[in-house]
Amino acid sequence: xxxxxxxxxxxxxxxxxxxxxxxxxxxxxxxxxxxxxxxxxxxxxxxxxxxxxxxxxxxxxxxxxxxxxxxxxxxxxx
Numbered sequence: 385x386x387x388x389x390x391x392x393x394x395x396x397x398x399x400x401x402x403x404x405x406x407x408x409x410x411x412x413x414x415x416x417x418x419x420x421x422x423x424x425x426x427x428x429x430x431x432x433x434x435x436x437x438x439x440x441x442x443x444x445x446x447x448x449x450x451x452x453x454x455x456x457x458x459x460x461x462x
Contacts, residue, residue: 395444403431 392400406427410418418426425433435441437458447454 393444395440399435399441399444403435406431 387397390397408427410426415426424430432453436453436455437460439458441447442454445453450456
């Protein structure tokens with residue numbers, strides 16, 4: 385059953401929950417420092433990159449084929 389006042393399916397809420405741990409806002413100066421000093425990728429890329437390669441994500445959000453979050457040349461390991 386959907387949660388009251390939220391127009392998301394349970395599958396969509398799964399993805400939103402998974403992405404929420406990386407939610408952040410950085411000023412351009414901070415982002416520049418992050419990129420040059422930290423070995424880890426910025427938060428936004430830790431979400432958008434992997435999820436754009438997951439077929440289930442694209443299906444659950446009905447992303448159009450070829451869109452930013454439904455990459456036609458997605459990376460597949462298995």
